[in-house]
Amino acid sequence: MAEIKLPELGEGITSVEISDVLVQNGDVIKVDDPLILVETEKASMEIPSTSGGKIEKIHIEKGGSIAPGDSILTLSGDADHDEEIKTEDTVQIDTTQPSLQEPKTIPLSPSKPTISTTAPLGKPVLASPSVRQFSRELGCDLKLVQGCGPKGRITKEDVQNYIKGQLSGKGEPSPASLPVTAPGQDSDFSKYGEIDIQPLNKIKRITGERLQRAWQAIPHVTQFDKCDITKLEKLRQQLKKVNKDENIKVSLLPFFIKALCIILKEMPQFNSSLDGSNENLVLKNFMNVGVAVDTPNGLVVPVIKNAEKKSIKDLARELTILSAKAREKKLLPADMEGGCFTISSLGGIGGTYFTPIVNPPEVAILGISRAADEPVFIDGKFRRRLILPYSLSYDHRVIDGADAARFTTRFGQLLSNLEDITQSL
Numbered sequence: 001m002a003e004i005k006l007p008e009l010g011e012g013i014t015s016v017e018i019s020d021v022l023v024q025n026g027d028v029i030k031v032d033d034p035l036i037l038v039e040t041e042k043a044s045m046e047i048p049s050t051s052g053g054k055i056e057k058i059h060i061e062k063g064g065s066i067a068p069g070d071s072i073l074t075l076s077g078d079a080d081h082d083e084e085i086k087t088e089d090t091v092q093i094d095t096t097q098p099s100l101q102e103p104k105t106i107p108l109s110p111s112k113p114t115i116s117t118t119a120p121l122g123k124p125v126l127a128s129p130s131v132r133q134f135s136r137e138l139g140c141d142l143k144l145v146q147g148c149g150p151k152g153r154i155t156k157e158d159v160q161n162y163i164k165g166q167l168s169g170k171g172e173p174s175p176a177s178l179p180v181t182a183p184g185q186d187s188d189f190s191k192y193g194e195i196d197i198q199p200l201n202k203i204k205r206i207t208g209e210r211l212q213r214a215w216q217a218i219p220h221v222t223q224f225d226k227c228d229i230t231k232l233e234k235l236r237q238q239l240k241k242v243n244k245d246e247n248i249k250v251s252l253l254p255f256f257i258k259a260l261c262i263i264l265k266e267m268p269q270f271n272s273s274l275d276g277s278n279e280n281l282v283l284k285n286f287m288n289v290g291v292a293v294d295t296p297n298g299l300v301v302p303v304i305k306n307a308e309k310k311s312i313k314d315l316a317r318e319l320t321i322l323s324a325k326a327r328e329k330k331l332l333p334a335d336m337e338g339g340c341f342t343i344s345s346l347g348g349i350g351g352t353y354f355t356p357i358v359n360p361p362e363v364a365i366l367g368i369s370r371a372a373d374e375p376v377f378i379d380g381k382f383r384r385r386l387i388l389p390y391s392l393s394y395d396h397r398v399i400d401g402a403d404a405a406r407f408t409t410r411f412g413q414l415l416s417n418l419e420d421i422t423q424s425l
Helices: 080-086 129-137 156-167 202-217 230-242 253-266 312-327 401-417
Strands: 004-007 015-020 034-039 044-048 053-058 071-076 222-229 272-274 281-283 290-291 291-294 298-300 341-345 364-368 373-376 382-397
Touching: 034 071, 080 364, 129 156, 202 298, 222 401, 230 281, 230 382, 230 401, 253 290, 253 312, 253 401, 290 312, 291 312, 364 401, 382 401
Parallel strands: 290 341, 341 364
Antiparallel strands: 004 071, 015 034, 034 044, 053 071, 222 382, 272 281, 291 298, 364 382, 373 382
C-alpha cells in the first residue's frame, strides 16, 4: 500500500484547484505518470506519480481543491510489483487543448450548470496573517470585506477600499473591489439563436481579474516606435545555420532581452516598483525578465532570473526550456515569481502595434509586433529594410513621457547597431 500526496508547489501556495483527474480506479501506473491537472493563480501543471502500482482508491475529484500534503490516491501492491510496472509500456495521455486562436465549441450537457451568486453560510474568511494584522490595526472586521483575490481571498487593497468606502459615508465597498461587468453582459443571448457556454479556466479568470485591477489602478500611457533590424535578422539566420543544440531555438527574443537589460542598467527607474504606500520607489539591483507565453490554457509569464548575467546563447536555451514547460503544463510557481519587467511578443502571430497592460508591481512592459520589409531612404536611394514595430506601456506615476521616449529610442539603437548586444554572444 502506498499513498501519493500533493507535493509542495511553491511559497505561499496553500491550495490549488483540480481541473482534471487523468487516472481511474484500477489503472496501473508507473513513476512520473501524470495523475491530476491542477491550476494555480498563474499556471496549469500536471502532478506526476512518485510511485508505481495499481490504483486502489482516488481521494480527490475534478473541480475540487487540494492542499500540499493531502492524499491524491492510494496504490495497492508491493515494491516488487511496483518495480515491474516501471518497465511496462504505457499509453501516453494527451491533455493538449485547442489553441487560443482556434477555439472549439464544447457541446452543452443536458443539464446546464447554474452559477450561484450567494456565498454559503459560515464561509471562512480567507486572508493572510499580514492582512489580518493590518485589519486589526485599523479596527476593520474582515467579515464585512469583499475579497477580490483568488477564491475570495482578502488582500490589503480590499481592506483599504472598504475603509475608504466607510469614511466616504457610502457604507459600501468601493467600485475597485467589486466585479466589473460591461452593459449588456448579462443579456439572454439564447433568444436570438443557439448558444454554447464555455466556462473560463482558472488561469483566464485570475488573469482577467488581475488585468482589470491593473487597468483601473495604474495610469497607463503607451509609447510607440520602430527600428531597423535588418542586420540583426541576418545575424540570427547565421546563428540558426550553425546551431546544433536541440535545446536552443534561435529567435530574436534573446536579443530583445539583452537590449532590455542594458537599458535597465542605464535607466533604473524602469526596474522598480512602488511600495504599498505609493510614496516610495523600490529600485532593484537584479534583472528578472518575464516573457509572456501563449499556451492552450491561456497566457502565462515565466521569468528568466538574473538575465543581465547571461549570454545570448544562455538566454536562448532558457527561453526554449521555459516555453516548452509552459506549453506542457509543467511550470512551477517558482518559475513565474520575482519578475522586474515583462516582454510580450506577438511577432510570431502578427499585428503592427498593440498596448500591453502593465503587470504590477512592475512599472512597464514592452510589446513586440511583427517585423516587415519597408522601403527606407538611405544615401539618396530607397532600400529594402526589415522594420520592427514595438511599444512601451508604462505607469505614469513612475515614468514620464520623456523617459519613455528615451527608452524606446535607446532600444531601437541597440537593435539596429548591435555592437553592445553582440558582445555577449
